[in-house]
Amino acid sequence: MGYIRDRWRDPARHGKGKRWQVKIRVDGRERDGGTYDVKAIAKRRLTELEAAGQRGQWVDLTDRTTVAEAARAYIATRPYKAGTLERTLGYVRNHVEGTDLGARRLTAVRPSDVQAWVTDRAAHMAPSTLRALVKFVRSVFRAAVDDHRIARSPFVRIALPRHEQDRVVPLTVEQVRALADAVVVRHRALIITQAGIGLRIGELLALRAQDVDFVRRTVRVEHQIDRRSRERVPPKTPRSRRTVPLPTVVAEALAEHLAAHPAAPDGLIFHTAEGRPLLQEFVSRDVFGPGVRRAGLPDGTTSHDLRHHYASVLLAAGESVLAVAERLGHEDATLVLTTYGHLMPDSEDRTRKAVDGAWSALPEPLPADAPAAQALPG
Template sequence: MASIKQRPDGVWRARYVGPDGKEYAKHAKLKRDAQAWLDDATAAMQAGTWVDPRTSKMTVGEWLDTWEAGYAGNRPGTVKSAATHLKLIRAKFGTRQLRSIRSSDVKTWMAELAEKYARSYVYAIHRRLAQVFTDAVHDGVVARSPVSRRTSPPAASQRPYVATTAQVWALYDALPRAYRNMLLLGAFAGLRPGEIAALKRSDVDWAAPSIEVRAQHDGAELKTEASAGVVPIPGDLATMLKADAGESYIVPGVFGRGVTAWHLNDVWATTRATIEGLPEGFRIQDLRHYFASLLIAAGLDIKVVQTRMRHASPVITLRTYAHLWPDTDDTSRAAVASVLSARKSPPGADPEGSSLASAD
């Protein structure tokens, strides 16, 4: 519904009802100006590019304020990560109008970031920017997002470094005894640093050896709902953990009162630097890759590996570790050959392959 009428004072009033069901109006001294405004709005609605005129001049910084307030209900770690990304986005685009950002602007910025940060981090910032603009489109603040696959930087490599068994034991021997359980929990149970720091003696079933993952350090929530669960462990591992465990925590630290994930990372960085062949950025978290490689090498299927890694979806497991599953030419040949062999000699067939008829 749209109309133009002249008021008693001679001013022309154009009005229409937007896609959101609300009425919008503009006053102009000349009828042609009012008509031009109405025509533009009508064309935008027909093309699907209409946005609320009250927010069309919103800056990136103003929208980020709104977006961040709505995002605050997520997990603390997730919110903290987003805040770091938003700080960079504000610095680059904060004062510009949201609708003024073009795909070329995004591509240029990604190239600038690639000179300062790791590929994985630049990719994460691009994903955050895409999330911010997608929500802006959904709220009707902008007509379309300038962020797409065309503006995306290269994704980080999905093939993480997997330490050798020799490197794992070298790390174990090099760590102070009060921190050795950190390596055992990461490499042979797949725990994350925050989970390692929070693990208590009461979380371990010593009789039927298993570890129940309940929380991260400082009471932080687990990464995902799938992160909570029971990890079965062999008796030998339970014995090693018990030997160096503190009165309350499995990784006691030098004072026996437990540690924080930050302190674990500090001790780890010092120790890692002494091990030959390990990448400079090799983290405690990367011990999980070694754990996954052990499970896959043992012949466990994708569902079991997903469960033991406590991934939310098998897609995550495959995306990270698909290359570790055996897929050789000989394996595929053997699979096909077994079916062909069965066809050549079906039950009840003679050597020539014809059915054996019984004599009457």
């Protein structure tokens, strides 16, 4: 499986160099196990490498691949959508390449190197973005372990800055109404529709007349508009394909909108004068921005706050977490709990009634002075 080669050279002619070279065959290929001054050390290293090869844990310590190179290779193998790909490449360009960690060889990275990198990056980015970056780079090292390029990942016990996520403060019905009244008449239905069925902005802009069933009072979410290409593409996740109930307030707003502004030839409800999908940047800049200011809503209010409003209305009405997650198109219902848990109605009264109801169903206890025979069955 392996052998040691004598690389003795005449120092006067070739200069000094380590003499004993270890070679090992792994996966049908001959690999370099390093060179050593002492033959006994070379033999011990050969034994270690052979044992690691038999366990499937052999690592080529001479591999010169850097962390930045491994990150780009990792991205190239992943089926990222366009938006995710651009964001992930940005992580590599801005936060891996050009750093000490990015320039290090994969096989030479220690946990202390990772911690130093995380601490440095924490000074340049928001805590939530830092966590996403760390998750990505951790995945790069995990893939390197799976490919037997490193023995173990250096991402162990890494301390991240403390991050308290801001609690969602949803818009009230009055605030949503004020926003709808503050935008151009043509875009009022857009505001009411997102607040009333909780679509993502891309899903909202892809909504077609044939997706709305006014008779059965449902809306089918089948597509979203890509924010860059403006093409109709599949929604964010498989769970995002869903059917949501159509409230009367939304049905009336859509009917009024379609009467004044007929759907585009392909059925698109919200479109430009040429029948093309609206740009997300246009909606944010020219619809929500001016509307938020005129309505006196908090700075930073975006279309996503209408989605928060929708979730808060459902929770306040007693909808289950699973139902809310399904309506929002979330893959994981726990995301609803972590994001909106503080908005759920107080359950103290329900707890008291549950216990009292269970106990009230039991037979009344016998009086203390009841005859003993009465207390026995039969």
